[in-house]
Amino acid sequence: MTMTTTTTTTARAQRGGDRRATRPPSRLPQGLRAWFRVIPFMGPHLVLFAVFGLFPACFGIYVAFTQWNLIGDPQWVGLDNFRVLFDTDHAFHRIFMNGLWNTILFVVVGVPLLIAVPLVLAVMLSRKDLRGANVFQGIFFVPGLIAVSAAAIAWNLVFNREFGPINHYLGTDISFTTTQPWAWTTIFVLTVWAGIGGNLIIYRSAISAVPQELYEVASIDGAGAVRSFFNVTLPSIRLPLLYTTVMTTTVSFNVFAQPLMLTNGGPADSTTVLMMEVRDLAFGGGPSIAGVASAMAVLLGLVLMAISAIQFFIMYRRTDV
Incomplete structure (x- = not known):
């Protein structure tokens, strides 16, 4: 009974190894895959940075090319x-x-x-x-x-x-x-x-x-x-x-x-x-x-x-x- 169970387990492991061996490699570069693993930990900080840093900075640069009095809609005036x-x-x-x-x-x-x-x-x-x-x-x-x-x-x-x-x-x-x-x-x-x-x-x-x-x-x-x-x-x-x-x-x-x-x-x-x-x-x-x-x-x-x-x-x- 024990030998049969061992043989079955070994066969499953071999099949699993064969499937992993035949699995096509990821097309993403290794560095990019590492970034995807890190992003969930950086997510909250990235959200805070985007809301209170990146977005206000980008909006401020946009306003620099407009005529605006903080009440109406900004009017584009270029340089x-x-x-x-x-x-x-x-x-x-x-x-x-x-x-x-x-x-x-x-x-x-x-x-x-x-x-x-x-x-x-x-x-x-x-x-x-x-x-x-x-x-x-x-x-x-x-x-x-x-x-x-x-x-x-x-x-x-x-x-x-x-x-x-x-x-x-x-x-x-x-x-x-x-x-x-x-x-x-x-x-x-x-x-x-x-x-x-x-x-x-x-x-x-x-x-x-x-x-x-x-x-x-x-x-x-x-x-x-x-x-x-x-x-x-x-x-x-x-x-x-x-x-x-x-x-x-x-x-x-x-x-x-x-x-x-x-x-x-x-x-x-x-x-x-x-x-x-x-x-x-x-x-x-x-x-x-x-x-x-x-x-x-x-x-x-x-x-x-x-x-x-x-x-x-x-x-x-x-x-x-």
């Missing part, structure tokens, strides 16, 4: 909105260039600060003889958890001309948020205070992974702390530097809350960034000009893509050396 922005005699050109220039100024000053200050702090906190490094790291990270609007209100009180502690203890009478260059100074102080925590954690983690043997060899060769930093630390954390530089630049080009809450774009629109201009044109108190506002946003996105590509090319090229 007219872009021509207006590059027409030097048009008011929208002056608005666009002022906002773009102020945005670039914020990026040029703010990004190096958001890269250099956390890097220096990370190097200091990575010293083995420093006690309580994790406590200091937590202190630096906490401001990033506070909403920018709430932080701006607090810093407005600090920089207040009449009862702010800075004017009080320095014995000065400076209107920080309504005069230049102090208006930009307040924006950069808030930005650095709130933004160094994330990059600090990335840099400190990267520095802790650098082999200590490299520092020992550098010390034997007579390198001091500064030379070890430039010859050992920086080359060893190039990829984290690339990542933080690109991400910090992307976030900085979308600056909005700091100048809005601290200076409201003043004095004389000298701190009005491009995202504030887009907001005012599309959702301001007067008639909405959503088409021109979307055209400004599209041009800002193109500038950001070009700068990010240049950063990737320069920094990633150095990592291959």
Whole structure:
């Protein structure tokens, strides 16, 4: 009885193997089949990205080629909105260039600060003889958890001309948020205070992974702390530097809350960034000009893509050396 059952089972297995052997191979490439297996796990995230990211972006690009007041139907006007922005005699050109220039100024000053200050702090906190490094790291990270609007209100009180502690203890009478260059100074102080925590954690983690043997060899060769930093630390954390530089630049080009809450774009629109201009044109108190506002946003996105590509090319090229 047992031998008969075994023989039957073996015969079924052979027939099944023959059927699998004769089954035609899948015409889909192996990489594509792997994607089909992964898609069910990515599905929820893809849906959220499509609804809240991809669709609004595509619709915004479409609106840039239309004339629309957010009420009626968009009217297709082609490249007219872009021509207006590059027409030097048009008011929208002056608005666009002022906002773009102020945005670039914020990026040029703010990004190096958001890269250099956390890097220096990370190097200091990575010293083995420093006690309580994790406590200091937590202190630096906490401001990033506070909403920018709430932080701006607090810093407005600090920089207040009449009862702010800075004017009080320095014995000065400076209107920080309504005069230049102090208006930009307040924006950069808030930005650095709130933004160094994330990059600090990335840099400190990267520095802790650098082999200590490299520092020992550098010390034997007579390198001091500064030379070890430039010859050992920086080359060893190039990829984290690339990542933080690109991400910090992307976030900085979308600056909005700091100048809005601290200076409201003043004095004389000298701190009005491009995202504030887009907001005012599309959702301001007067008639909405959503088409021109979307055209400004599209041009800002193109500038950001070009700068990010240049950063990737320069920094990633150095990592291959």
